């Protein structure tokens with residue numbers, strides 16, 4: 012089942028991140044994500060939380076949204092849970108009036124986003140960054 016994340020899910024989401032040795036999301040980030048009307052934060056649940064997805068509408072361009080992260084428990088991968096999370100997130104953004112949903116991805120995730128989730132390669136950007 013895919014549903015909106017609640018505050019009580021945060022611990023499980025952080026645990027999934029930790030299993031993958033991730034450190035990006037902190038408790039406070041996810042608490043803010045739940046409260047923010049421009050964020051779609053969903054979890055996949057099968058008795059317990061086994062996946063999550065976070066995406067956001069930027070404050071300026073209200074017809075665009077970006078996927079921040081999709082993550083599924085290591086042992087539950089390959090069962091289309093990630094695809095379901097992405098599809099539901101996209102559905103909810105389109106309902107909010109978003110026209111385009113972007114994701115910056117590593118090359119290894121191309122098969123997932125392009126083939127399974129039906130995203131198109133835009134050839135628009137090369138990622139550059141400054142600071143941490």
Ligand SMILES: CC(C)(COP(=O)(O)OP(=O)(O)OC[C@H]1O[C@@H](n2cnc3c(N)ncnc32)[C@H](O)[C@@H]1OP(=O)(O)O)[C@@H](O)C(=O)NCCC(=O)NCCS
Nearest residue numbers: 079080081082083088089090091092093094119122123127
């Ligand atoms: C990427 C991720 C969310 C996919 O979740 P999932 O539930 O396993 O994905 P699905 O089962 O819906 O996959 C659908 C298709 O995409 C492919 N796919 C999924 N993850 C893939 C990966 N890491 N590399 C290559 N192909 C992948 C699958 O092979 C599958 O195709 P198939 O069933 O025809 O073989 C999951 O691997 C994950 O949590 N990875 C760690 C976190 C991460 O790096 N997230 C992506 C960045 S936002």
